[in-house]
Amino acid sequence: MSRCTKEDMGYVLTNLAKTFEDELIALTERELEQRWYFKWDEKASIEWNTYKFSDMLEMYKRSCRRWEENHNGICCVVERVRDKYLMPKVREFLADLAGHNVKVTGRPTEKL
Numbered sequence: 001m002s003r004c005t006k007e008d009m010g011y012v013l014t015n016l017a018k019t020f021e022d023e024l025i026a027l028t029e030r031e032l033e034q035r036w037y038f039k040w041d042e043k044a045s046i047e048w049n050t051y052k053f054s055d056m057l058e059m060y061k062r063s064c065r066r067w068e069e070n071h072n073g074i075c076c077v078v079e080r081v082r083d084k085y086l087m088p089k090v091r092e093f094l095a096d097l098a099g100h101n102v103k104v105t106g107r108p109t110e111k112l
Contacts, residue, residue, distance in 0.1 A: 024063060025070045032067050036060055036089060040096040042103075049100075053093050061086055 027035075038056040040049055064085040068077050 021066070024067055027067065029067075029071075032064065033085075035063055038089070038093075040093075040100065042100070046097065046100065049096075057086060057089060060089070 024032075036056070038053050041052070044052075061081060064081045065077055068080055072080065
């Protein structure tokens with residue numbers, strides 16, 4: 001029986017990371033959009049929903065940035081990712097939050 005060496009583990013981890021990166025880069029823009037997995041959980045608290053949203057936004061931001069850099073270059077990538085991918089998600093979250101507040105209080109919340 002052969003033993004697994006550090007080099008073997010390094011090879012496996014490097015190839016696994018490369019496979020994930022290659023799969024991300026091969027996505028179409030529409031497929032990238034479908035990697036957004038956050039859904040408001042009516043059974044959870046506002047705090048929990050905010051925490052989960054924040055976590056998902058961070059993961060999504062990293063994926064979108066890597067995708068954008070490979071497809072559209074590094075110039076203005078932060079602004080492109082923010083405006084094209086993240087801000088629509090933030091607006092959706094705020095709408096979900098407002099809808100939740102209406103359900104709980106029976107009246108709309110003031111605009112922030």
